Amino acid sequence: xxxxxxxxxxxxxxxxxxxxxxxxxxxxxxxxxxxxxxxxxxxxxxxxxxxxxxxxxxxxxxxxxxxxxxxxxxxxxxxxxxxxxxxxxxxxxxxxxxxxxxxxxxxxxxxxxxxxxxxxxxxxxxxxxxxxxxxxxxxxxxxxxxxxxxxxxxxxxxxxxxxxxxxxxxxxxxxxxxxxxxxxxxxxxxxxxxxxxxxxxxxxxxxxxxxxxxxxxxxxxxxxxxxxxxxxxxxxxxxxxxxxxxxxxxxxxxxxxxxxxxxxxxxxxxxxxxxxxxxxxxxxxxxxxxxxxxxxxxxxx
Numbered sequence: 001x002x003x004x005x006x007x008x009x010x011x012x013x014x015x016x017x018x019x020x021x022x023x024x025x026x027x028x029x030x031x032x033x034x035x036x037x038x039x040x041x042x043x044x045x046x047x048x049x050x051x052x053x054x055x056x057x058x059x060x061x062x063x064x065x066x067x068x069x070x071x072x073x074x075x076x077x078x079x080x081x082x083x084x085x086x087x088x089x090x091x092x093x094x095x096x097x098x099x100x101x102x103x104x105x106x107x108x109x110x111x112x113x114x115x116x117x118x119x120x121x122x123x124x125x126x127x128x129x130x131x132x133x134x135x136x137x138x139x140x141x142x143x144x145x146x147x148x149x150x151x152x153x154x155x156x157x158x159x160x161x162x163x164x165x166x167x168x169x170x171x172x173x174x175x176x177x178x179x180x181x182x183x184x185x186x187x188x189x190x191x192x193x194x195x196x197x198x199x200x201x202x203x204x205x206x207x208x209x210x211x212x213x214x215x216x217x218x219x220x221x222x223x224x225x226x227x228x229x230x231x232x233x234x235x236x237x238x239x240x241x242x243x244x245x246x247x248x249x250x251x252x253x254x255x256x257x258x259x260x261x262x263x264x265x266x267x268x269x270x271x272x273x274x275x276x277x278x279x280x281x282x283x284x285x286x287x288x289x290x291x292x293x294x295x296x297x298x299x300x301x
Contacts, residue, residue, distance in 0.1 A: 013190035037101025104271030
């Protein structure tokens with residue numbers, strides 16, 4: 001197989017598939033540095049619940065890990081901005097960037113080829129639009145975007161107002177014309193048979209609970225993180241938070257969290273199939289065999 005010339009290696013796959021370990025090993029062998037594509041690994045102190053496995057990195061440099069204090073938000077726009085900065089920095093030093101993660105939206109933000117834009121709320125505009133009828137809002141949006149085809153923006157009042165806000169902000173904004181760097185990705189995905197992946201998810205969850213994940217959440221609470229923030233930071237923190245609040249027993253928490261993670265893995269696989277339908281080429285490695293050797297063979301190592 002002749003591989004395309006690439007300047008970004010992507011390692012992806014569903015949760016518990018072993019992405020991080022594979023990416024670290026390939027980074028060592030390819031003189032690479034890893035960029036994390038995870039919305040929670042950016043926060044300090046959120047280690048076990050996010051699967052940072054920071055002890056495995058050794059001398060391999062990693063980016064977008066432990067850069068923020070917990071409690072804030074990390075948007076898709078923020079990720080894209082920092083990803084592009086890290087990509088440029090790594091490339092300029094003659095190293096190979098390796099993007100590691102399984103969240104489809106973050107992969108899209110890195111690979112889609114156009115810059116996202118952060119659009120703040122315009123309270124004055126919203127006050128003016130609040131007095132208008134739904135039909136008037138739709139007319140304004142269609143005037144701003146004659147080719148509008150997303151019906152959810154015109155059928156829902158709040159989404160319509162937000163779409164108008166974005167369209168007005170983008171008018172005459174030169175940042176939209178800022179070129180997106182040439183990114184030529186080679187994407188490796190790790191795949192497991194469904195029942196085996198479910199087993200890996202369950203075993204990993206049990207191991208994390210035995211090795212301090214509940215205590216991690218307790219520390220986050222002691223450091224001032226609200227229950228609402230924990231809920232926002234994903235499944236592990238949401239369900240452990242409910243357990244700590246006395247809303248469920250440990251056995252129920254484990255069972256419900258385990259099922260929720262299984263469902264999340266299914267959604268990830270659905271997203272990967274959608275990426276492929278949209279023309280993204282993913283070279284799938286057999287996780288049950290030896291994905292590292294398969295990757296080495298594919299890369300000519």
